[in-house]
Amino acid sequence: MTSSPRSGDGRTDVAVSADGLRKEYGDGGDDGVLAVDDVSFGVDSGEIVGLLGPNGAGKTTTIKMLLGLVTPSAGSATVAGVDVEAHPRRAYERVGAMLEGARNVYWRLSVRENLRFFAAIGGADPGEVRDRHDDLLETLGIAEKADVPVRELSRGQKQKVALACTLARGADVLFLDEPTLGLDVESSLDLQRELRRLAREDGVTVVLSSHDMDVVERVCDRVVILADGRVAADERVEDLVEVFATQAYRVRASAEPGLRDAVARAGTIESWTERDGIARFEVVLPDQDAFYDLVDAVRESGAALEAFESIDPDLEDVFVQITSGDGAPSRSTEGGDRERPPSRPPVTDGGDDR
């Protein structure tokens, strides 16, 4: 699967492109790690793309190659049309990156001083960007902290300052690693709204990684899912979710002895409960047509079909499905007989104390 140019708003220029990127850590011997293997994708100007994958899938290595921080073993990367390896300095001028939570911020400097500093090293005239900084602090809800040293702020506020510093000089392309990690719900939503606004109104391009699929689903236009160093999916979010939308059903039927076996022949049972003569179950079917097999199976067992609805999977279901490769979106409900595999790794980053 490959990305396609954006349509509808007339902008189709590619802001970021990974072309056959490969990274082997180590000396190529038995101890070597193939972290990224032939990864290609493009991100159009003004698009927000989520780079997703389980731990160790190769997200960070890919982002670092796109930033010129890790040299690819093969392949190439361009940002804003600039080859990152050949012209790193020119590429940096266009890019803002927040890779390690709050750690890139100077804790002894005030919030505003940090913003001025990061704007200046990005080549902006601090005097000229002051209004922009005020707006940024306002948007992120830390305007009243502008003159407070960063070390005195809460963890969530530090995270916001880190993000504000990344945005401070008005880069065209942003790489954000877990941007909402450590933020309270309100701040996280403010930030998500600001990212959408930046993309829509200012044409800013964003590549972000997040383990929070709700955030990804709300913010991203498209996701690139990595698994074992390779691209496992590259789709618009709504298309990806739609692919799975008609295959899972929640059903209520009268509980007859042969019902469960009959349903199991039609599809994969995800959960099953029986109470007061009523069976409630979720079943994933191999394809859309199999729904009629399910209906037949229920009838043949002697059960009466009382109600059914298609279950719309969310991005999390799809992500688990793609990265586990076990054939169907996995869902679990209370009383169900199968657990959803863990998909949220432990928090590892984002403004920890030091």
Ligand SMILES: Nc1ncnc2c1ncn2[C@@H]1O[C@H](COP(=O)(O)OP(=O)(O)OP(=O)(O)O)[C@@H](O)[C@H]1O
């Ligand atoms: N500097 C390095 N030297 C050797 N191996 C590395 C190095 N950096 C990463 N790796 C390995 O490369 C693989 C991909 O790691 P990477 O950090 O890119 O994955 P990730 O998807 O970002 O994971 P996470 O979500 O845990 O941050 C892993 O097996 C990791 O152990």
